Amino acid sequence: MKSRVTPAQTIGPFFHGALCRAGGERLAAAGSAGALEIGGRVLDGAGAPVDDALLELWQTDGRESAFGRAATDGQGEYRFVARKLAAAPLADGRRQAPHIDVSLFARGLLHRLVTRIYFPDEPEANARDPLLASIPDADVRARLIARLEASGRLRFDVVLQGERETPFLDV
């Protein structure tokens, strides 16, 4: 039996009570071995913070996997705790650099946006990662790699539109 796919609609601004729970931002226990803080801001095409976005993070190395979900705050800031997992290779055997998949939902987004967070301490793996390699512009490609801040936190800003627009994936 062939059925027809249900269309997406915006998550709207009122999802918090349904979708956000305490601890949802933890893909790894805070303070556990390898746990990293990953955070940043979500900004719109005018550079204004998006204070009603929901981010979902998903990572797997083929054995272990982790999921997290958190909303942006009044300043458009989000925060997760995660570990770096080795990424499983593609079906054709090509290796991927460690990464975390991101779904982004918000009022004004009629359909989710998908992007990836790569790690700044993996220059060699990043250089041969098939997704990063498919983005010809080095400046655009670099927007998928988190920055290490002095505090040790990884910073990954998501810019929805404009000159510094984050690359979004067609999955």
Next chain:
Amino acid sequence: MIAFRTDDREVHPPHRWPDYRSTRLRAPSLPRVPWIHSPTESTGPNFASHAPATREADLTARHSGAPLGERILVTGRLCDEDGRPLGGQLVEIWQANAAGRYAHRSDQHAAPLDPNFDGVGRCLTDADGRYRFVTIKPGAYPWQNHANAWRPAHIHFSVFGPAFATRLVTQMYFPGDPLLELDPIFRSVPEPARERLVARFDLAETRADWALGYRFDVVLRGRDATPRGL
């Protein structure tokens, strides 16, 4: 490794839809980066062992009294394009109360809150992909998109499916609502696919002397028979 079909542009709304004002500064302008499904996209979170409590599927029975409004049953089946039932899947819903007000600090609509209704529900689908919620019919409410703009009554749905690739957030509408043809969010969906967002009144699901039944099936992307290369 199971592969999934790609996103269908004939089904989903475009990111930029100027009639829906909030898309203007939020819709990306660059084309999306083509990508095959790696194991990250072909797998996803599994909530089957974290079943919500049964009472989370009854939005009318979680407070000291019954909420105001028209009691309804909302039920349907979660499956993929090939009709494969998706069992053990988390379904999350949220909605306004009968007066058209969300129990949310950002909702400024001058309509009463209902102390017996928070508008939030969760359940897992059964082995046949079926879910069922007891709730009340949400009210329409005004919003600031354009002059005299009103959202048609709707219930928000969030489902995952078997993989990161199949994740879907959508809204269910009610049949016969005159606001549908005026709503830019509903109208952002390509015309032939819009009707899939409208639940059907279902007499077979209607419980005599108790509640009207509505049926809303949710269909996610199917598996891809031919693995794609980049």
